[in-house]
Every structure is written in C-alpha cells, then in structure tokens.
Amino acid sequence: MERIRLGMVGGGEGAFIGEVHRMASRLDDRYTLCAGALCSDAKKAASSALSIGISQERSYSTYQEMASTESDLVAGIEVVAIVTPNHLHYPIAKEFLLAGIHVICDKPMTIDTQEARELIDLAKTSNLMLAVTYNYSAYPMIRHARMMIQSGELGELRVVHTKYTQDWLTEPLENTNHKQAHWRVDPKKSGVGGCVGDIGTHAYHLSCFVTKLKAISLCADLSSFVDGRRLDDNAHIMIRYEGNTKGMIWSSQVAPGNGNNLEIQIYGDKGGLVWRQEQPNELIFTPINKPGQTLLRGSAGLSENANALSRVPVGHPEGYIEGFANLYREIADALMIYRSGKKPSSGDILFPTGEDGYDGVSFVEAAVKSNNKGSVWVSL
Numbered sequence: 001m002e003r004i005r006l007g008m009v010g011g012g013e014g015a016f017i018g019e020v021h022r023m024a025s026r027l028d029d030r031y032t033l034c035a036g037a038l039c040s041d042a043k044k045a046a047s048s049a050l051s052i053g054i055s056q057e058r059s060y061s062t063y064q065e066m067a068s069t070e071s072d073l074v075a076g077i078e079v080v081a082i083v084t085p086n087h088l089h090y091p092i093a094k095e096f097l098l099a100g101i102h103v104i105c106d107k108p109m110t111i112d113t114q115e116a117r118e119l120i121d122l123a124k125t126s127n128l129m130l131a132v133t134y135n136y137s138a139y140p141m142i143r144h145a146r147m148m149i150q151s152g153e154l155g156e157l158r159v160v161h162t163k164y165t166q167d168w169l170t171e172p173l174e175n176t177n178h179k180q181a182h183w184r185v186d187p188k189k190s191g192v193g194g195c196v197g198d199i200g201t202h203a204y205h206l207s208c209f210v211t212k213l214k215a216i217s218l219c220a221d222l223s224s225f226v227d228g229r230r231l232d233d234n235a236h237i238m239i240r241y242e243g244n245t246k247g248m249i250w251s252s253q254v255a256p257g258n259g260n261n262l263e264i265q266i267y268g269d270k271g272g273l274v275w276r277q278e279q280p281n282e283l284i285f286t287p288i289n290k291p292g293q294t295l296l297r298g299s300a301g302l303s304e305n306a307n308a309l310s311r312v313p314v315g316h317p318e319g320y321i322e323g324f325a326n327l328y329r330e331i332a333d334a335l336m337i338y339r340s341g342k343k344p345s346s347g348d349i350l351f352p353t354g355e356d357g358y359d360g361v362s363f364v365e366a367a368v369k370s371n372n373k374g375s376v377w378v379s380l
C-alpha cells in the first residue's frame, strides 16, 4: 500500500508538538512527510524543512501557497497536520479543506465555537476528514477502561474526577523568550482560555471519551495567579454529566512538582477505576467488596481494542509517543477508506473528530463565561 502523503504546517525548529506528530506518523510506516510550511519565518521554514528531509520545492513560505500548490500536484499531499498556535488552526484548516485536503488539527481546534462549526460543515460538504489530536484518548488502558465502563463493570457512574496539572508556568516564563509560553498567555493567539484551553480541554475530552457521557453544564472558578498574566493558569471546574453523574476537573500550570500529571478517577456503584498518564501502562480497578487489581497493558484478558493498540509485550513500557501514534494509525485506516472512494462510518471512528474539537472549544467558552459571571452554572 502506498504510504499516505502528509504535509505539516508549523513544527519548525524549536517547536514542540510538530516533532511529536512526525514521530507518531512514522511509528507504523503509514505516512511519508512530503511537504511543509513549517514556520512563519520563510528562512526558518526552509532550513527546518531541509533538516528533516523535505525537498526544497515542497517547502513553502506560506500555508496558502502550500495548499494551492499541493492541491494541483498529481501526487500532492492527502492530509495536513496543523501544529501552529491556536489562533491559526481555523484559517489554516479552512484553506486546506477548501483545497480538497484532509486535516489533522491539534487542540483546541479553534478559538471559538463559530469557527469550529464552520470547519465541521466545510469538512462534511467537502467529504473530507477533520481529526483532532486529543492524544490521551488513544492509550491502550484508556480504551480498556472505556470498554469496562461500557460493559457495566463499574455499574451506574456516580463520580468522574479528572486532573491535569503541570508546573511550567509557575513563574512568568512569558516575560522571557520562551517560545511556547509566549503565545499561550496571549488571548489573541491562545483564545479566551489559558490553562483551561491548553490542558483543561484534554481532561474534559478524556472524561467524556472514557465514560461516553455528555456533559450538561459546568461551574468554573478560574485564576491567574501569576501577576500580570491575562489568561487563567489554574481552573477548578464542577461538571454535571448526563444521568446524574457528577464530575470535577482541576487543571493547573502553576502546581510545582507536577510535570504532565493527567489522572482520571471514575467511580460507579459497582467499582472504581484510576488511570494516570505518567504510569500509562497501568489501570487500577477496584470492584466493590473485592481486592483492588492493577491491570497491565499487554497482559492477558484485556479488550480487543486495548490489545490492538498495544505494540510490545507486557513489561516493555509504552507511553506518550506510542499513544499519539495510535491516533495516527487509526486516522490512516480512515484515510485508506477515503482513498478507496468511500467514507468511514461513524461507528468505525474512535479517534477524535471535528465534533470533539467543537465540544472542547464549547467547554472553554462555557468555563470562561461561568467564571466571568461569578462562577455560576452554565449549560454546555
């Protein structure tokens, strides 16, 4: 099978997540990175492309030039990965969808729900894929947790407690030349949410994905603890999910000692589950009135989907890159269906799509609205 022709916008020298997307796309040998507009600075875009083996002719100074040229090529890119700061996701995704090219966009999908809806509609009318890289949803033990909940092993769900805490913005890093901090605290580039948009959205998506519950309303208390910071750096959010399930999200980027501390706890009337991103190969299950068990990725008796996404035997740790690559693998399967002139059915798609992207942006808007009104309950 000919590899999928992938392009990338963003992810130049010194950038963070572009490189992770490139590694993820390579892990299963399903993609070839053929083209890029890797940086807003033309010179840096060219040198970045050269350093990762993109030919000079297919390294572009602007994403507009890339979309129009690639769509005219016989073997132009089939899909583009968008790994720029948040405010550019919408114009870039729109440009590529209008050029007939599938889109993989990092989160948050856009900076408001109007833009998000427009992209969803555009992808639909153009018969193109719009995927969003909520990568934590593709870890094998997360897929196993989802199956356990679906098959009733936890009973009626009562409580979903998700935290995503980091410490890298404890000090005003944005006042230095720190590339990633700089745009994340600028409302024009980040959107209305700071920490809540950057990592709160991951926690929110994960909670809905694992439980298959829709959130109905939320009540948020956002803070900007660092002097002069214009966006939130800490968020406490209560959530009411459908079916009387209650939840809480704590996301923070000012919690010293926390690296990438994403954790979800789910409790029903028959048992509880705990998963921690920093120990992703383990899922702790406690059925009521029985001893707790630690289920290990790659061990016997796990669900089909967890096994399908597990790459090496039990005891060989897998983590962030493999989880990200699992999304790229599932997206590749969907793109193969598009290639054959068909459309994947929604039941075949487990990776996050435009609708998940929309929900994430809607969560951010609701959290900011709730906070600004004095932490009142707001519908989602």
Ligand SMILES: NC(=O)c1ccc[n+]([C@@H]2O[C@H](COP(=O)([O-])OP(=O)(O)OC[C@H]3O[C@@H](n4cnc5c(N)ncnc54)[C@H](O)[C@@H]3O)[C@@H](O)[C@H]2O)c1
Binding pocket: 009, 010, 011, 012, 013, 014, 015, 016, 017, 018, 037, 038, 039, 040, 041, 062, 063, 083, 084, 085, 086, 088, 106, 107, 108, 133, 134, 135, 179, 180, 183, 198
């Ligand atoms: N899924 C995840 O786990 C995860 C993790 C980190 C970041 N992200 C998301 O990925 C995106 C990028 O974050 P980052 O930390 O890598 O940012 P970054 O600042 O490290 O990189 C952004 C890149 O975009 C480039 N860029 C800016 N404007 C451009 C333009 N007009 N054309 C081409 N390139 C342009 C920059 O030059 C840079 O190379 C953000 O939306 C962020 O929320 C997702």
